[in-house]
Amino acid sequence: MTTVGRHLVNPLGAQAQLQGGIMDGIALAQTSSLHLVDGAFLEGSYDDFRYTRQWNVPLDVEVIMLPEDPMSEVGGFGEVGVGPTAAAVVCAIGAARNSYPTYIPISHNAGIPFEVKPFDPSTPQSPTDGLEAYPAPSKAHGTLNP
Numbered sequence: 001m002t003t004v005g006r007h008l009v010n011p012l013g014a015q016a017q018l019q020g021g022i023m024d025g026i027a028l029a030q031t032s033s034l035h036l037v038d039g040a041f042l043e044g045s046y047d048d049f050r051y052t053r054q055w056n057v058p059l060d061v062e063v064i065m066l067p068e069d070p071m072s073e074v075g076g077f078g079e080v081g082v083g084p085t086a087a088a089v090v091c092a093i094g095a096a097r098n099s100y101p102t103y104i105p106i107s108h109n110a111g112i113p114f115e116v117k118p119f120d121p122s123t124p125q126s127p128t129d130g131l132e133a134y135p136a137p138s139k140a141h142g143t144l145n146p
Contacts, residue, residue: 008068015063017077022061025085027052029093033108044117050107 008014024032031050035042043049086104094100103109 008065011065014077015065018063018081019061021077021079021081022085023052023057025082025087026057026089027105028082029086029089029104029106030056031105031107033105035108035112040119042112042116043114048114048117050105050113 027050031052034049090101090104090106093106107113
């Protein structure tokens, strides 16, 4: 990834932001999505959300910072790497398959790669009448917690 910046206070921080944006772009192109069924997401935890992991990203990402350009209007460095990387990954996969995807992330419709957790709440149901379960202080026999 090559980019131009204005005055950088922390050039290594800017490079790290770009590397993170590149990882976001890879995730958006390949795996990062939520599955919505009947108004509820099937992903029950972050483990189910298929973001990039160390095993599916490049081992080395080189960021080349070009000399400062006073006319540059780049606002944030992490975001700069997302779009071009996602487009490059989708195009590379399409060229390798000789068939370009019609949606991204590419793996979204490949099935649910995790066990869907129950939608029932794991905590007991709340009382239907809060006044009986938690009476007003004057009726609580001198205590706020019955």
